[in-house]
Amino acid sequence: MTKPPVAPRARLLALALVLALATAACAPVPRDPVPRPSAPQPQPPAVSAPAANQRNAACQGTTASLRPDGTELVRLPRGGVIDAIRQRGLRVGVSQTAAKLSSRNLRTGVVEGLEADLALEIARAIFPDRDPAEVPKLIEYVAMPTRDRFLALETDQNGRFPPATNVAKVHLIIADASVTCERVDTFGVRFSVPYLETRQALLTYRGTDGVWDPRTGVQGRTVCSGAGTVNLARITERGGIAVPVVDTTDCLVQLQRHQVDAVSTDDVILEGFHDQDPNTEIHPFPPDTTDFAAVAVSHRDDDLVRLVNAVLERMRGERMRALYAKWFGDRPMVMPPADYEGG
Amino acid sequence: MSGRAAVAAHFRRTEGKLTLIAGVVLAAAVVAGLVGVLSIGQRADLLTDLAERRGSVNAAAGEVYRALADADATSFSVVLVNGEKVAAQQQAFRDDVVAASAALDYATKAVPEVTPTDRVNELTSQARRAYLATGGLTTSERLAVLSSLLPVYTGLVEAGWVYSSRVDPVGTSYLNEASLLLRDTMLELAKDLRDASPPAGVDSFPWFALAVGLSMVLLLVAVQRYLARRTRRRFNIGLVLATALTLVAFGWLTTASLVAAGNAAASARLSATRLVPLTEIRAEARNLDGAQARALIFPLVGDLDELTSRVTRIQDKLADVRAGQDDAVPLDTLGQHALDGAVVLVEQWPAAISRDYSASRPRYDEVAATITANEELKDELDGVIATAGRAVDQSIVDARSALSGTDVGVAVLMAVAGAAAVAGLWPRIAEYR
Structure with a gap:
């Protein structure tokens, strides 16, 4: 007779629990976000350069050429x-x-x-x-x-x-x-x-204003050039980060893929690059260096x-x-x- | 207190002992049946996984590998051919890219793991890229990386074509970089996507289940001997039947497991000695096409050596496939002829390559025409590869079907064996009541 009313309360609790579980089951499961990976960059060809030794020692050979005696075009040298x-x-x-x-x-x-x-x-x-x-x-x-x-x-x-x-x-x-x-x-x-x-020159995209001015130098900028060329060493000398490639034209690909800030090589080659991508412009690469x-x-x-x-x-x-x-x-x-x- | 004493007293009597024995035998039958069912079930699960998940990944891996190798060769062919052939070759390239993409998608669906975006970005970052091909990646990571590299590769090739058609020399550089990305990273990743080794446990001998089965038999024999001493009846029909049923159940289990293991091993062997090497040979032959085209339009240091060593590698692999014939699944006559044809064809390649590098080399357009003339080894090998692929799959299916019904069979047999043992013991217990 004096039993406390435990049973109804327990039943109520159980009901509440079941309801809570049922609601939880109906709630939408949080789904994984749609993945958005970034585009990978192509790996530039690895460069192991059999480059000209950069040496400070005096030149052993000579860069001077051999004077033609004028007969070569009249009478071809025989033999050899x-x-x-x-x-x-x-x-x-x-x-x-x-x-x-x-x-x-x-x-x-x-x-x-x-x-x-x-x-x-x-x-x-x-x-x-x-x-x-x-x-x-x-x-x-x-x-x-x-x-x-x-x-x-x-x-x-x-x-x-x-x-x-x-x-x-x-x-x-x-x-x-x-x-x-x-x-x-x-x-x-x-x-x-x-x-x-x-003349060594610098090729960048147009509209680098505000980011950097290529005329002020290449300090801290990634600059691409052909492996084993005289241009590459000059980039490092001027504080740039030289990026060597097997073939100079690979530099244009790297620039277009936004992997380097600039390309530096001879102006005649850069003019060819500019023709292929008019969205670029050529700057001088001070100090003026002339090559033959x-x-x-x-x-x-x-x-x-x-x-x-x-x-x-x-x-x-x-x-x-x-x-x-x-x-x-x-x-x-x-x-x-x-x-x-x-x- | 009195209850426990009564139980102890009960089990000291023969009647009680026999009841206890009946209970133990019944329990042992249940345990033995359970072990047998689980042993079969585990092996069956592994085989199902092999047939479905890994089978899907392996089949897709073969297709990705083929499609990418074909795409590499075609990417160069496009700039070497003229007229309508250009459009046809471009279409072939795009078909291959879409095929590779679809195969990657197919494989991704079969792999439950998902590679998080951060991980994909980390793997494809500049710093990691050089080690991608050599690093130990999971299947899911490989698939994710390949999927993210494919559009980049396609973009490089298409840019290369457009520039080349305008006779802009940067086109050559684009094609070169694309080919480098494909050969050094993507093909290497695709190659290791295939996992042909059977998972541990698929081809093992069922030692544990067999030991449990034998223990059950020994238990039944011991009970028989005890009963013979107590009742002076030599045989108890129920126990004899239970023993026979146990022997049948575990004999079946062992035989089925051995047949399944044999089939799984045969599948793995066939995959390793025929399917994988042939897929690689086929892809390497196409790579060679691409490398020859690249060497024609953009020669590099060591081209002659590289091309020659590629041919040697193909020849060695072909010889290995021919030497390592599997007696269980011999090559059919058609396959044999196809391989012979491939060997004869490949034998002519070194001479052709060294001619292209000699003083009497053919004209540019002649070399270009030879390179783009046909898809090397396609006709010879595609049929054999398809047949081998089917044989590998069939062996797994055979392995799986060798087990089908065995679990139910073992369960039923052991249930009947337990019932028979109890039924055999029951009259003896009743005698003492």
Whole structure:
């Protein structure tokens, strides 16, 4: 009779619990948010550069060229490399990815540009007896990524460097190669007289105002350039973060993919980049540095060096001006003076 | 107090002892049946998982690998062909990308784990990218990373085509970077997506279940001997029946497990000796196409060596597949012919490659035409790969079906065995009442 009313309260509690559980089961389960990962960047090609040794020691070889005696174009030097070329054809190493200098139409394989035209002039001098229309077929262009350019020459130095044995061998390299003493010493290169004067410049996107002013320098900025080039060292010297790539044109990809702040290389190459992406602009890269681009030949092939020099000297003046105008329009350009051994 | 004494007294009498024995035998039958069912169930679950989840991932992995390798080769072919072929090759590339994407999606659905966004971002970050291909990633991570790299890769290739068609040299650089991303990272990730080794336990001998079964038999024999001494009847029909049923149940369990294990092992072996290497050979042949095209339009240091070593690798793998024939699932005549054809074809490649690097090399357009002429080894290997894939799947299905019904069978047999033992003991207990 005096039982406390526990049972109804317990029942009530149980009911409340069941209700609470039922409500919880009906409540929407919090779902995972829709994933939003960021776009990965392509990995730039790893660069292990067989680069020219940066050395401070005095130059062992010489950057001076060999003076043609004027007979090369009249009477071809017999024996040696010229005969070999006349039998097998002329193999020319070109960048192939530098617009206006040398670029290959991938569909046809035809190489066009100022450097391709130079190669044609040289070939015409080596094959004076052939139909000029047939001469282009006697030239075989081999693409030279910036980093590996000089390995393609058959020199004593390259013979001692194992990876160089795999590179297709060429007679001439016409690939905006700046004349430097390191290259003479490291790769056994003999340069011709220069055919182009270049300035290192800087390419950025337009509208970097407010973020940084490229004219004030590259301090702390990532700047891309070809591995093994003179440009790369200058970026570091000026406080920039140098990003080396196997081929200079990879730099344009990196800029377009927003992986670097700027590209720095010769102004002639940057003009080609600007043509391909008009959303960019070219700035000077102070202090003003001038490089000379020349044809690179093996130190073993003196005859070929003289013949190339003879061809270039013949073009000096009107014909070279016409060639500059053909590829670079009204840009003021002048063929640099020759520097011959023995003055 | 008095209750406990009464129980003790009860079990001291023969009647009580027999009751106790009946209880123990019944309990042992239940335990043995349970162990048998669980042993079969565990193996069946592993096999089901192998057939469904891992089977799906493996099948998708093969397709991703093939599609990506084809895409790499086609990305270069597009800039080497002319006219309408350009559009056709571009379409083939896009089909491959969509196929890879669909296969990734298919595999993702079969994997229950989800990789968090932060983890994907971390894996694809610049700092980690160089180690992506070599790092130990989970299947879910691999799928997530591949899914996030695929659109980036496609974008690079399409940009490369547009620039190249305008004869802008940066197009070559785009195609190169795309190919590098594909070969060094994506293909390596896709290659390891496949996990062909059977999970532990699928092909093991059922030692534990068998031991439990044998203990049950020993228990029944001991009970028989005890009963024979007590009742001077040599055989108890119920216990004999229970013993026989236990032997049948565990004999069945062992046989079914061994057949399943054999099939699972055969599937793994076939996968490792035929399906995986052939898929790789097929992809490497397409990679070689891509590498040759790249070497034509953009030669690099060591191209000749690299191409030659690629051919050697393909030749070695083909020889391994031919040497490591599985007697259980021999290659059919068609497959044999296909492999012979592939070997003959690959034998001609080194000569063709060294010709392309010799002084008497063919013209650019001739080399380009040779490279883009056909999809190397597609005709030879696609059929064999499909057959091998089906055989691998079939072995798993066979393994699974060898077990089907065994769990129910063992359970029923052990239940009947327990009942028979109790039924055999019951009249003896009743005699003492």
